[in-house]
Amino acid sequence: MGGTELENLITMFARLPGLGPRSARRIVLKLLREKENGLVPLADALRNAAASVHTCSVCGNLDSSDPCAICTETLREARICVVETVADLWALERAHVYRGKYHVLGGTLSALSGRGPEELAIAPLLKRLEQGGVEEIILALPATVDGAATAHYLIERLRRFAVPISRLAQGVPIGGALEVLDEGTLATALRARGAA
Amino acid sequence: MGGTELENLITMFARLPGLGPRSARRIVLKLLREKENGLVPLADALRNAAASVHTCSVCGNLDSSDPCAICTETLREARICVVETVADLWALERAHVYRGKYHVLGGTLSALSGRGPEELAIAPLLKRLEQGGVEEIILALPATVDGAATAHYLIERLRRFAVPISRLAQGVPIGGALEVLDEGTLATALRARGAA
Numbered sequence: 001m002g003g004t005e006l007e008n009l010i011t012m013f014a015r016l017p018g019l020g021p022r023s024a025r026r027i028v029l030k031l032l033r034e035k036e037n038g039l040v041p042l043a044d045a046l047r048n049a050a051a052s053v054h055t056c057s058v059c060g061n062l063d064s065s066d067p068c069a070i071c072t073e074t075l076r077e078a079r080i081c082v083v084e085t086v087a088d089l090w091a092l093e094r095a096h097v098y099r100g101k102y103h104v105l106g107g108t109l110s111a112l113s114g115r116g117p118e119e120l121a122i123a124p125l126l127k128r129l130e131q132g133g134v135e136e137i138i139l140a141l142p143a144t145v146d147g148a149a150t151a152h153y154l155i156e157r158l159r160r161f162a163v164p165i166s167r168l169a170q171g172v173p174i175g176g177a178l179e180v181l182d183e184g185t186l187a188t189a190l191r192a193r194g195a196a
Numbered sequence: 197m198g199g200t201e202l203e204n205l206i207t208m209f210a211r212l213p214g215l216g217p218r219s220a221r222r223i224v225l226k227l228l229r230e231k232e233n234g235l236v237p238l239a240d241a242l243r244n245a246a247a248s249v250h251t252c253s254v255c256g257n258l259d260s261s262d263p264c265a266i267c268t269e270t271l272r273e274a275r276i277c278v279v280e281t282v283a284d285l286w287a288l289e290r291a292h293v294y295r296g297k298y299h300v301l302g303g304t305l306s307a308l309s310g311r312g313p314e315e316l317a318i319a320p321l322l323k324r325l326e327q328g329g330v331e332e333i334i335l336a337l338p339a340t341v342d343g344a345a346t347a348h349y350l351i352e353r354l355r356r357f358a359v360p361i362s363r364l365a366q367g368v369p370i371g372g373a374l375e376v377l378d379e380g381t382l383a384t385a386l387r388a389r390g391a392a
Contacts, residue, residue: 003260005248009241016223023214026375029283030213031242032249032258039246045205046239049224050231052201062228064199087225179222 060104060121062086076101079136084108088178095183097190108146129161139167155196165196256300256317258282272297275332280304284374291379293386304342325357335363351392361392
């Protein structure tokens with residue numbers, strides 16, 4: 001039904017989050033109908049992103065410069081907002097209510113999955129605090145059991161820096177991921193943040 | 197929020213059918229998390245498909261060989277099933293009830309869109325019939341006003357070849373596209389096809 005290359009391409013699209021065989025076929029046919037305006041530019045954009053997008057060595061964001069544009073922006077406030085994923089960082093940026101910096105943990109502690117502190121970007125966060133100049137740490141972790149455990153663990157580890165630690169207000173729905181929240185809810189939760 | 201290359205990539209994904217900014221971001225983050233197993237292979241698969249997948253010069257299918265695998269398969273019956281799109285051809289192939297060949301028109305006649313016969317692959321279809329050996333033509337066009345007009349037009353143009361012309365049984369829902377039908381409905385409609 002269209003040769004190995006085609007089937008291979010459809011299979012790869014079908015594996016992407018939110019897609020299945022039917023939507024993958026539709027996408028591939030659209031791309032092939034507009035080869036020069038669809039398929040080739042997308043292949044190039046993927047190649048460019050593979051070559052130029054890297055994880056920021058300071059905060060863990062994805063960007064084409066390292067340190068990333070947010071870390072190098074001089075007007076940012078000296079606060080660090082700790083998030084689980086890059087998607088969460090982007091969600092907060094889209095809400096346009098936070099003007100500080102970020103730190104991407106890359107996950108949460110999880111007793112069930114056996115994910116310990118050494119698998120998260122906690123050591124780089126401690127290093128940033130040791131360098132000083134941080135006015136506040138905002139924990140923007142998911143409102144899940146693992147997120148709460150991670151926040152609790154971080155509060156213990158960060159206590160010695162004597163930097164105020166806050167967290168997003170309860171208002172984030174229980175069990176919800178930051179990434180899928182609307183911007184109004186994110187803005188409200190950030191503004192109403194309380195001492196941790 | 198991640199550099200020009202990233203935003204460019206997300207924008208391109210968001211334009212694909214069925215996707216939007218949110219699903220595009222999720223896909224791009226997933227691909228970047230697994231660069232060597234996700235992003236790079238997808239870029240390669242797109243490049244390979246761009247280089248190797250072509251429109252079959254006989255029937256209009258997409259394949260990495262020309263003529264396509266269906267046109268060159270010697271065991272196929274000497275029938276031609278006329279479909280609107282490659283997606284429709286693939287849907288019939290997935291139903292596993294038809295063992296003949298195909299002809300992709302690339303659209304339907306449309307008074308509203310001003311699409312006339314010369315914009316569809318009708319001349320190549322007439323050429324195939326002139327070469328002889330065709331036992332039946334099955335019109336598997338969408339059950340829409342434009343599909344019916346196209347079928348009517350084709351019947352007039354094909355009459356002189358004295359080849360039996362049939363069409364899919366009414367059973368295809370009115371206004372529905374072949375591509376989204378379940379295989380059972382497609383199988384039933386094909387088996388119950390009647391004289392056109």
